[in-house]
Structure formats: C-alpha cells, structure tokens
Amino acid sequence: MAKKGWDEFEIGAMLRTFDGSIDDIAGTRQEDRSYSENSSYMASVADWRLIKPVFNKDYCIDCQFCWIYCPDVSIISRDKKLIGVDMDHCKGCGICVEVCPTNPKSLLMFPEQADEETEIAQWPKKDEEEA
Amino acid sequence: MSEMKKIKNLKEFSTSADRFEGANLLCPGCAHSIIVREILNATNDDLVLSASTGCLEVCTAVYPYTSWDASWIHIGFENSSTAVAGAEAMYNALKTKGRLKQPDRNPKFVAFGGDGASYDIGFQWISGCMERNHNMMYVVLDNEVYANTGGQRSSSTPIGSSATTSPAGSISYGEKMNKKDMMGIMAAHHIPYAAQVAPNKWKDMVKKIQKGFATEGAVFINAVSPCTTEWKFDPKDTMMLTDLATDSLVFPLYEVIDGKEFNITYRPKNVVPVEEYLAAQGRFKHLFKDEYKYLIKEWQERVDANWAYLQRREEAKV
Ligand SMILES: Cc1ncc(C[n+]2csc(CCOP(=O)(O)OP(=O)(O)O)c2C)c(N)n1
Numbered sequence A: 001m002a003k004k005g006w007d008e009f010e011i012g013a014m015l016r017t018f019d020g021s022i023d024d025i026a027g028t029r030q031e032d033r034s035y036s037e038n039s040s041y042m043a044s045v046a047d048w049r050l051i052k053p054v055f056n057k058d059y060c061i062d063c064q065f066c067w068i069y070c071p072d073v074s075i076i077s078r079d080k081k082l083i084g085v086d087m088d089h090c091k092g093c094g095i096c097v098e099v100c101p102t103n104p105k106s107l108l109m110f111p112e113q114a115d116e117e118t119e120i121a122q123w124p125k126k127d128e129e130e131a
Numbered sequence B: 001m002s003e004m005k006k007i008k009n010l011k012e013f014s015t016s017a018d019r020f021e022g023a024n025l026l027c028p029g030c031a032h033s034i035i036v037r038e039i040l041n042a043t044n045d046d047l048v049l050s051a052s053t054g055c056l057e058v059c060t061a062v063y064p065y066t067s068w069d070a071s072w073i074h075i076g077f078e079n080s081s082t083a084v085a086g087a088e089a090m091y092n093a094l095k096t097k098g099r100l101k102q103p104d105r106n107p108k109f110v111a112f113g114g115d116g117a118s119y120d121i122g123f124q125w126i127s128g129c130m131e132r133n134h135n136m137m138y139v140v141l142d143n144e145v146y147a148n149t150g151g152q153r154s155s156s157t158p159i160g161s162s163a164t165t166s167p168a169g170s171i172s173y174g175e176k177m178n179k180k181d182m183m184g185i186m187a188a189h190h191i192p193y194a195a196q197v198a199p200n201k202w203k204d205m206v207k208k209i210q211k212g213f214a215t216e217g218a219v220f221i222n223a224v225s226p227c228t229t230e231w232k233f234d235p236k237d238t239m240m241l242t243d244l245a246t247d248s249l250v251f252p253l254y255e256v257i258d259g260k261e262f263n264i265t266y267r268p269k270n271v272v273p274v275e276e277y278l279a280a281q282g283r284f285k286h287l288f289k290d291e292y293k294y295l296i297k298e299w300q301e302r303v304d305a306n307w308a309y310l311q312r313r314e315e316a317k318v
C-alpha cells in the first residue's frame, strides 16, 4: 500500500483493521486473521529493545502470569500453554521476567544480540538463583 | 443478554484472542495496555470503544496504524464519554425501530480516558453520561498526571508528588492539593455500579468488569495505572508498583452499588507501609529529605483514615 501524505488523508476517515470481514474476532486467533496494512500488528517495535526476554520451556509451569501482564500482547499462549515470545511486538520491558514465579525463572532478560541457544544451554540452576 | 464469558482461572483466560495489538507506541512497561487487555478480554461480545486524547489514544492510533481490532472512535480530549454515549443512543434508537442488521448481537460500549481527561477536562461530559444513565462503561486510566504532554499535575495528582507544573525544589515539596475523590463523586450520581480496580489483581478486575458489562445503565471504573515515565521507576517494575499501590491501601479495591452499598473486594493479608510505596517512585524522592519527612507520616494518616472510612461505609450500607 502506498502510504498517503498527511494532506491526502480524508477527514473523518476510517482505518480498517482487517482485509475483508471477520464475523467473530474474539473467536479468531491472530494467526487466522487477515490483518490489513493499517493494523499495528503488521508493524514492528523490535528496534526499541536493548535487552530481550529468552524463554526456557524446561522450567515453565504455564501459570500465564507473563501472558496476562504483558503490555504488548507479546506472550504467545495457545491451548493454555506458553509457546514463545512475539519478537516483533516485544519492547523489552522485562515485566514477564519479574512476574515469572518459577525457580530458576523460565524467562530471563539478555542483551539483544545474545544467542538464545547458548543462553538456554547455560541457564542458571536453582541454587545459583537463590544465592 | 448474551452469555458471560467463563474465566475460572488464568489458564482459561489465556485462551482469549486479544482485540488489542502490539507495536503501539506506549512506553515499554506502560500499565495502560495491561488494563485495556484485561477489560477487552473479559468479554467475547462486540465492542464499541473510544478514547480521549492522552497516551492511550495517541499511541494506539499513529497514522497509518490502529492497534484496535474493534470499532474504536478517535475523538477529542474531553469527550470519549459522549462519543460512546452517542453511539449507544443511536444503537438503542435503531433497536427500537427494528433496524439493527444483527439484532442478536450484544455490543458493549466502553469509553477510556486518562485522569486529566476525566478528573479535569472531560469531567462534566462524564457527569452527564452518568446522570443520563447510558448503558455504557467509562474507564479512567489513572496515572495521576498528564503523562502524554510531559507530566503536568491533574486533580488526581496526590500531595507531595513532583509534577512539571508543581515541581519539588528548595521552596516546595511539589503538589499541594489532595487527590480528588472521583469514585465518591461518580457514586454520588447514584449510578448502578462504580468500582476501583488494579491490573495486578486481574481476577478482581475481570469480575468487576463482567459485573459492569452485565449492568443495565452507567458504569464507572477507576483503574490505577502506574506510569514508568512520570512516576519514575524501572519499566520492569510496573506490577511490583501496582502491588505496592493495592497492598499499602493507597489504592483500595472496592465497588459501590447504586451509590450506597460499598463492598471492599480486596483486603491485603500484610498491609505494606505507605512509605514503601512512596520510596519506590522518583516522583516522591524529595519526601525522604529531613525537612519533608513529616509528609510521609501525613500520607500514612490519610491512607489509614480513608481505609477506616471505606470500612464504615461498607458496614453501614448507606
Ligand atoms: C482540549 C485539549 N487540551 C489539551 C490537549 C493536549 N493534551 C493532549 S494529551 C494531554 C494529557 C492527557 O493526560 P491524561 O488524560 O491524564 O492521559 P495520560 O496521557 O496521562 O494517559 C493533553 C493535555 C488536547 N489534546 N486537547
């Protein structure tokens, strides 16, 4: 879509979130929606991050605290299980790590350039966490 | 009336398909969107929404993007309430005339506004909507400051807070006026339902929102929304700050039915000293200087007195 200039945008115009129609939005998962280019879902704020969360599923108990308290709809839960972090929409605030109750935590913050597999391989152990 | 969405526990709640999107431009760690998500996810019904100018509106509608997956009206600073009330009135008119295309759908009408938009600038419009008892919910995202324009004080800013128009310094401890009792004023309209909520207590919040959606008539919600930028705390600590707000009883959680029946809905097991809540925020940093420490004591006394008042109202049911 060629973006309109500020003076080409009609006064009182509507931005449509979806291409075509969705009858039951609340019953349609993000991956099954046809977002239009006007939805911020199609945009990314990944370049805001200096630090990023890494998810280690080995310790996760699927409590969903991170899902409910994520301000950026970036914790992806499906069928009551946490399956990952949406790195296009995560701003790196770190709330998910703070509210994670497991020991060691199932989510930890690392520098943006850190390698996920390496960090998971050397994840802190329970005792280190408490010390 | 459509069926209430069943939300027994957090796992069940997490199956919700959000109707609010990321890549909005709210600060990392902003509580506004946590509150919005909890409210929107409390129902599966259609939504007719609006927002008054403020961080939520400005950051979720940056041309050419919208972060809303529902009808959402972008309107002025003072009138998110009347925009939604107008939509609700039209909906009722079409319904009466039998002209609704899908009469079996049961949309919920919700207006959002900051404390600046609600306690100050949009005050009379909200009062009008409550007085006319529109079938709508008005939600204040209460961060106790005009955050979007750089931190000016509002009538929600509490005593001792440093704001750009009431700065703390060598001759002032910051804001001098006490926070307006908006819950009391709204309840005095004798609306069917008013409640104070906090996003950390998601279950209490969802219960109240669902109660509000099931109510015929006007509903007022005051939601505490810690602002990492203006309250001056680390973005990762938003939920910790909200815990301190509810557990120190600075933001007691309660509801008022028909303007008279008070119910306290959360009684912290361990009440945290107000001092801890203040100490966690940069906007109160100066209160810890020797000359201003008496204000911390006064803060605690105000909070204690308010808690005692709420308990008396709850008991008296008048
Ligand atoms: C009539 C009018 N006056 C002033 C403004 C400028 N303005 C835009 S946002 C804002 C502050 C909003 O504060 P609040 O309602 O508390 O919301 P917050 O940003 O804190 O969430 C102001 C003063 C405006 N948009 N319209």
Ligand code: SF4
Pocket (backbone or CB within 6 Å): B025, B026, B027, B029, B030, B031, B032, B055, B059, B143, B147, B148, B226, B227, B228, B229, B230
């Ligand atoms: S200034 Fe405060 S209210 Fe506004 S977006 Fe940032 S954290 Fe949220």
Ligand SMILES: [Mg+2]
Pocket (backbone or CB within 6 Å): B114, B115, B116, B141, B142, B143, B144, B145, B146, B147
């Ligand atoms: Mg505000």
